[in-house]
Amino acid sequence: MIENYSFGKYIMCYNGQIYNTEELRDVLIQNGFTFSGHSDTEVLLKSYIHYGNDVVNHLNGIFTFAIWNDKKKELFMARDHFGIKPLFYTIRNNQIIFASELKALFEHPLVKKVLDNQGIAELFGIGPSHTPGTTVFKDIYEIKPAHFAIFNESGFHTNRYWKLESKKHTDDLDKTCKNIYDLLEDSITRQLVSDVPLCTFLSGGLDSSIITKFAADYYKKHGLPTLNTYSIDYVDNDKNFVKSDFQPNSDGYYIDIMKNLLETNHHSIVIDTPELAKYLKDAMIARDMPGMADVDSSLLLFCKNVKKEMTVSLTGECADEIFGGYPWFFREDSLKSGTFPWSIAITERQNLLNPSIGKKVNLKEYIDFRYNESLSDVDILESDSEETAEKRKISHLTLNWFMQTLLDRSDRMAMYNGFEIRVPFCDYRLAQYVWNIPWEMKALNRREKGLLRYIAKSFLPKEIVDRKKSPYPKTHNPTYLQAVKNMLSDIMKDKNAPINDLLNRDYILEILDSNGTSFKRPWFGQLMMGMSDNNTNFLNLILVFFILFFIMKNTFFIKCIFNFYFFT
Numbered sequence: 001m002i003e004n005y006s007f008g009k010y011i012m013c014y015n016g017q018i019y020n021t022e023e024l025r026d027v028l029i030q031n032g033f034t035f036s037g038h039s040d041t042e043v044l045l046k047s048y049i050h051y052g053n054d055v056v057n058h059l060n061g062i063f064t065f066a067i068w069n070d071k072k073k074e075l076f077m078a079r080d081h082f083g084i085k086p087l088f089y090t091i092r093n094n095q096i097i098f099a100s101e102l103k104a105l106f107e108h109p110l111v112k113k114v115l116d117n118q119g120i121a122e123l124f125g126i127g128p129s130h131t132p133g134t135t136v137f138k139d140i141y142e143i144k145p146a147h148f149a150i151f152n153e154s155g156f157h158t159n160r161y162w163k164l165e166s167k168k169h170t171d172d173l174d175k176t177c178k179n180i181y182d183l184l185e186d187s188i189t190r191q192l193v194s195d196v197p198l199c200t201f202l203s204g205g206l207d208s209s210i211i212t213k214f215a216a217d218y219y220k221k222h223g224l225p226t227l228n229t230y231s232i233d234y235v236d237n238d239k240n241f242v243k244s245d246f247q248p249n250s251d252g253y254y255i256d257i258m259k260n261l262l263e264t265n266h267h268s269i270v271i272d273t274p275e276l277a278k279y280l281k282d283a284m285i286a287r288d289m290p291g292m293a294d295v296d297s298s299l300l301l302f303c304k305n306v307k308k309e310m311t312v313s314l315t316g317e318c319a320d321e322i323f324g325g326y327p328w329f330f331r332e333d334s335l336k337s338g339t340f341p342w343s344i345a346i347t348e349r350q351n352l353l354n355p356s357i358g359k360k361v362n363l364k365e366y367i368d369f370r371y372n373e374s375l376s377d378v379d380i381l382e383s384d385s386e387e388t389a390e391k392r393k394i395s396h397l398t399l400n401w402f403m404q405t406l407l408d409r410s411d412r413m414a415m416y417n418g419f420e421i422r423v424p425f426c427d428y429r430l431a432q433y434v435w436n437i438p439w440e441m442k443a444l445n446r447r448e449k450g451l452l453r454y455i456a457k458s459f460l461p462k463e464i465v466d467r468k469k470s471p472y473p474k475t476h477n478p479t480y481l482q483a484v485k486n487m488l489s490d491i492m493k494d495k496n497a498p499i500n501d502l503l504n505r506d507y508i509l510e511i512l513d514s515n516g517t518s519f520k521r522p523w524f525g526q527l528m529m530g531m532s533d534n535n536t537n538f539l540n541l542i543l544v545f546f547i548l549f550f551i552m553k554n555t556f557f558i559k560c561i562f563n564f565y566f567f568t
Helices: 021-030 040-058 117-126 173-191 206-221 252-262 273-278 280-287 294-306 319-323 346-352 363-375 386-415 428-435 450-456 462-466 478-492 505-513 538-553 555-562
Strands: 002-004 008-018 061-069 074-079 088-092 095-099 147-152 155-160 198-201 228-234 265-271 312-314 420-422
Touching (some): 021 040, 228 294, 252 462, 273 478, 294 386, 319 428, 346 363, 346 505
Parallel strands (some): 198 312
Antiparallel strands (some): 074 147, 088 095
């Protein structure tokens, strides 16, 4: 809080990290401000006092904040460019209630848990993603990424302060590579500044190797202690690993290359099957929603273990979204699917609903509406080639839907452990520059992230540059799948459980009886694909379990089961 004659009275709630704090401080000092400490919190508040509502256009970082301006009698709220930090709100009796988590909102006596038609469509049709600005609960919203809001006596007003701008890219290949290199270096080194122990996550993939290379060089240049790096693995994964199109190789060989090259102090965190299954509940509580099953719980456990020694980590998250690294950028069936390419199991999703509810909630209609609504926001240039125009659309969807889901996952699983994840590839300046690079250049040599690989070949080993994309590592231990099946079976024993009012119990039992083979398509992109075990798709089984467990066992959600508003 600031309260003095010069400024008036201001009160701020803030969650995040401002990466251009020192530049802002210098400007403020030149304009007569003084500082009592060194935190970015003080700099942020005084930046608002100096710039007013335009402060958001001067920030580089991950942030949500709310500032009460006592003189104007208004509340100013803002969220970072890509929504890395969450901010939820609802308005009750002309009062605004806001928080970083849904569970915090529900502590207020005026806020009720109501799941309506749209909420069910979000949960089962869009989930684990969600429509920007919405939640699954009636009349509870989020501040959208790159938006600020003002609440005063005239009501609640939102404004968008930034979006990716489509314009012709005029730089040749050499200049494009140099600009990307400079932007990456600046973004990474800014985010290395920390007054608490910092590390990087290193999987041996292209993205994490780039981050770690820049970080290790920075540490050596500035005489800092050896950089700590961390990777995740699972008990007996070396014995059970099965190669697939989505998981072509394991990480160990590539991690060894990078840790030896950069001489980092490397740590391998190994997760066992029982705790991976056990922590599904914690991951759900951390996320407030059914999420990405073991993909969530493994990251939560990873952060829990790293937090014993570190407080902050840089990761390679978001490079695939920005540079075009996912299979759907290249697969014709995905590009022509007419829906979100990472979520094509629409019939299976509909079948999960209790038939009486399914008659009132048409998931395909809702998904189609959100899909077309999102595409209408894409700016296509007359100068764009047919391929570049097509890829702008799929990039827009990926950045605003798929990437948001992964960013939410990272922040929630980390902050649940008091741990902070930073994502240098998600720098809005880098994203803006790469957005306009023609697809023919971005996918250089017809490779996923071809341009990024071309840039990295000057400073990374050939094995790393040429390594085929491999997603976040997963357990291949069959005992995990059996553990989850047992947990789901136990839940399904109660025929009178309230969950049966929402879900199709017969369909779930069919999935259980068939060992998952009746649910053949991925629930959500390559991260929630099935495992190769007699061609079964067990991860979809896990997802069903996750929804069931979430609604039945968690007091945060269970009351809303009895408050359907289908006819309003």
